[in-house]
Amino acid sequence: MTETRLRFPPSPTGYLHIGGARTALFNWLYARKTGGKLILRIEDTDTERSTQGSIQGILDGLEWLGIDWDEGPYFQTEFSADHLAAANRLLAEGHAYKCFCTKEELEAKKEAAMAAKQHMGYDGTCRNLTPEQVAEKENAGLSYVIRFKVPERSGMLGYDDKVLGRIEHSYSEVDDFVIVRSNGKPLYLLCNVVDDIRDRITHILRGQDHMTNTTRQVLLYEALGAPLPVFAHMPLTLDLKKAKISKRSHGEIVAVHFYKEHGFIPWAFCNFLVLLGWSPGDDKEIFSREELIEAFTLERINKSNSIFNYRKGDEKFFTDPKAISINEQYLRTMDIGEIGDMVQNVLEKEGLWDASYAGERKEWYLITLDLIRDRFHTLNDFATLGRAFFSDDFQVETKPLQKNLLKFPELQQWLPLLADHYQALEHFTADETERVAKELAEEKGVKPGVIVNGMRTVVTGQLAGASMYDILMTLGREKVMRRLRDVDKFFQ
Numbered sequence: 476m477t478e479t480r481l482r483f484p485p486s487p488t489g490y491l492h493i494g495g496a497r498t499a500l501f502n503w504l505y506a507r508k509t510g511g512k513l514i515l516r517i518e519d520t521d522t523e524r525s526t527q528g529s530i531q532g533i534l535d536g537l538e539w540l541g542i543d544w545d546e547g548p549y550f551q552t553e554f555s556a557d558h559l560a561a562a563n564r565l566l567a568e569g570h571a572y573k574c575f576c577t578k579e580e581l582e583a584k585k586e587a588a589m590a591a592k593q594h595m596g597y598d599g600t601c602r603n604l605t606p607e608q609v610a611e612k613e614n615a616g617l618s619y620v621i622r623f624k625v626p627e628r629s630g631m632l633g634y635d636d637k638v639l640g641r642i643e644h645s646y647s648e649v650d651d652f653v654i655v656r657s658n659g660k661p662l663y664l665l666c667n668v669v670d671d672i673r674d675r676i677t678h679i680l681r682g683q684d685h686m687t688n689t690t691r692q693v694l695l696y697e698a699l700g701a702p703l704p705v706f707a708h709m710p711l712t713l714d715l716k717k718a719k720i721s722k723r724s725h726g727e728i729v730a731v732h733f734y735k736e737h738g739f740i741p742w743a744f745c746n747f748l749v750l751l752g753w754s755p756g757d758d759k760e761i762f763s764r765e766e767l768i769e770a771f772t773l774e775r776i777n778k779s780n781s782i783f784n785y786r787k788g789d790e791k792f793f794t795d796p797k798a799i800s801i802n803e804q805y806l807r808t809m810d811i812g813e814i815g816d817m818v819q820n821v822l823e824k825e826g827l828w829d830a831s832y833a834g835e836r837k838e839w840y841l842i843t844l845d846l847i848r849d850r851f852h853t854l855n856d857f858a859t860l861g862r863a864f865f866s867d868d869f870q871v872e873t874k875p876l877q878k879n880l881l882k883f884p885e886l887q888q889w890l891p892l893l894a895d896h897y898q899a900l901e902h903f904t905a906d907e908t909e910r911v912a913k914e915l916a917e918e919k920g921v922k923p924g925v926i927v928n929g930m931r932t933v934v935t936g937q938l939a940g941a942s943m944y945d946i947l948m949t950l951g952r953e954k955v956m957r958r959l960r961d962v963d964k965f966f967q
Contacts, residue, residue, distance in 0.1 A: 479511025480677045483537075483544070484518045484551075484667070487529035489722045491536035492729045493783070494682065494712050497748045501709060502680050503542045504749070504771040514674050515547035520666060522552070536731035540741050541764070546674075551666055554673070558661035561669045561699060562621055562654055570698040571654060573619040574601040575612045596650035597622070621655035625694060634693050637707040637773040639683075644690050652691050664688060668695045671704065678705045680773075683780075684719070707773045710752045710780045720783050728785055728794060738821060738855030739798070743805035747798040751781040761804055799852050806854075811845045818844060818857045825858040827865040843949050846941045863935045864949065867958075871965065875938040879928035880965055886929040887966050889919060893926065894959035903952040905944035933965065934958050 483499040485491065506513040517533070519525040534548070565571035574597075581597070588595040602624060604612075612619070626646060633643035654665040661669075667688075671679065679689075686708055696703050712720050720729050727733045734744050746762055753776050755762075762770065784795040806814065822828040832840035847861045862869040880886055896911045897903065912930070916923040927943050934955060935946060947955050 477677060478675075479506060479509040480514065480675050481506045481511065481680065482514040482516050482671065482674060482676050483542075484516040484670070485533050486518050486521060486524075487526060487533060488521060488524040489529055490532045490727075491731045492720070492722055493731065493748060493751075494720060494729070495533075496536060496540060496542075496731050497712065497751055498681060498709065499537060499542050500540070500745055500748055501753070501771075501776070502678075503544075504768055505678065505680065505773065506545070507768045508771050511677075512545040513543075514549070514676070515544040516549045516551060516670060516674070517547075518551045518663070518666070520551050520555075520660070520663070532732065536735075539735050540731065540745055542745075549670075549674075551670060554666075554670060555661070557673060558666045558669050559655070559659075562661055562665060565623065565654070565698055566621060568698070569624070571621050571623050572602055572604070572651075573609055573613075574622045574651075574653075575604075575617045575619045576600055597652075599651060602651060618657040620653045620657050622651040623654050623691070623694065623698070625649045625651050632690065632693065634689065634703060634706055637705060638710075638776045638778060639708055642686070642690070649690060649694070654695075664691055665695060668692050668699070668701075672696070672699060672701045676704050678707065680707045680709060683708045683711055707776060710777050712751050712781050712783050714783055714785055717780075720785075725785065729783070734794075734798075737794075738853030739802050740805045740809070740817065740854065743802045744798065746805075747795070747801045750797070751783065752777050760801065803852055806848050806851055811841050811848075814844055814848065814854075815841050817854050821854050821858050822865060825862075827858055827862065829865070839949070846945055846949055850940060860937060863937075867954075869936045871932060871936040872938060875928070875932040875936070876965065879932045879938070880962075883921070883925055883929060884966065885919070886925070887962055889915065889926065890929055890933060890959045890962045893930065894956040897952060897956055897959075900952075903948075905942075905948055908947050909944045930959065933962050 481502040483502050485495050485499075503513050505511070515537075517530055519530070530548075537544070562571065566573070576597075584598060585595050601619075601622070628646045630646070631643040632646050632649060633641060636642050652664065653662060655661050689706055689708070693703060714720055714725065722729065731744075735741075742764060746760070746767070749762075749767060749771075750760065753771070755770050756775060784797065819828060819832070822832075829836070843864050844857065847857070847864065851857065851860060858865075893912065893915055896915065897908060900907050900911065912926050913923050916926045919926075931937065931940065931943055931946075934950065940946065
């Protein structure tokens with residue numbers, strides 16, 4: 476059986492965005508599913524826009540997502556000689572010709588066709604020039620492009636698509652297209668095919684926006700005597716206004732590095748991406764790496780476009796709520812040791828990491844993460860919403876300050892008194908701290924929640940969270956008493 480070989484060929488003209496990341500993920504999944512190979516090929520022929528920074532951004536994004544490759548990265552510019560050799564071969568074998576029409580002539584013909592409401596494609600002016608006419612124009616120093624000569628055939632030009640089924644076009648609908656510019660540089664259409672033939676690519680998974688290219692490239696495969704790969708055109712990812720997501724229109728919200736910087740778990744984000752265009756056939760949404768490789772098939776790729784539910788300006792759902800929801804599920808269920816390694820990176824970045832968390836206090840560190848993770852959305856929340864567990868320098872949210880503390884000014888005296896009671900306890904346990912808090916509330920004639928919520932505000936800065944008494948055990952007696960006695964600063 477022929478080895479399955481797929482490729483991910485990004486253009487390094489900007490950061491890796493979620494559309495490209497999804498394409499890479501689908502190709503990676505199918506390569507792993509079939510025991511094949513994934514080739515990374517950087518299509519850097521747009522020398523004016525390609526940058527080293529973009530190349531590194533693509534590599535970093537793939538590495539963060541956990542999408543590895545088996546060959547490459549290859550760089551398309553390294554194979555320019557192959558592309559030109561293919562163009563010259565097509566010329567020599569009569570599958571292409573030199574076109575001397577100027578830009579101005581082509582524009583005038585286009586305007587005339589528009590006025591007459593006729594087909595605006597190339598009219599074939601140079602298609603049948605004799606060798607003598609071609610030589611005469613070259614000797615005159617006229618510049619030219621090389622066009623592919625679409626066969627004059629009746630019937631349909633087509634290919635089988637694993638997602639969309641049979642795709643067909645009339646030969647008459649396909650114009651003679653340019654494969655080499657007047658500056659001698661081959662175009663993407665040709666380079667892509669030549670590279671895929673050289674790399675022995677068996678399957679091409681890409682977006683439906685490439686379908687026009689595919690129709691033309693089928694002709695190139697045929698003319699170059701190469702078998703067609705299997706094509707699978709994936710649905711596009713659109714925003715809520717049904718516009719295709721793009722770097723230019725949507726900014727960093729569609730960049731992979733945005734999700735890394737905002738504390739997403741890499742595989743959780745992959746899990747989200749795969750559901751933007753693929754369905755398991757049931758209601759299952761959460762897949763381990765192994766489960767998704769096993770479940771993934773080309774036949775389950777959706778035909779219709781997917782929606783990236785981007786909500787600009789929403790503080791909680793700063794991106795697609797589904798992405799947030801899946802990330803939350805991973806935060807709550809992943810092995811706490813794995814979470815600990817990821818949170819370490821976040822705490823280090825914020826200057827909150829203590830070397831003891833990896834040493835003598837590792838058990839405390841992991842217990843603490845396990846206690847507070849249920850209400851968090853991203854890894855970054857451990858350094859913001861959970862900051863009070865790792866530093867005395869934390870912010871108190873406005874809502875709990877107003878609702879739980881300033882609404883009851885008596886807490887300015889009651890909370891330091893509670894600290895005195897906690898200091899007097901022989902055993903600082905969850906049961907004992909709860910008993911003392913309830914007794915103080917009864918003594919002061921208020922509901923226990925007044926004491927507990929006031930305590931939560933000054934101890935954690937938050938409105939809600941884990942059991943208050945579990946939090947007290949995690950923070951420890953000395954830290955709790957110090958924060959309770961420091962309540963005056965909130966009433967100034």
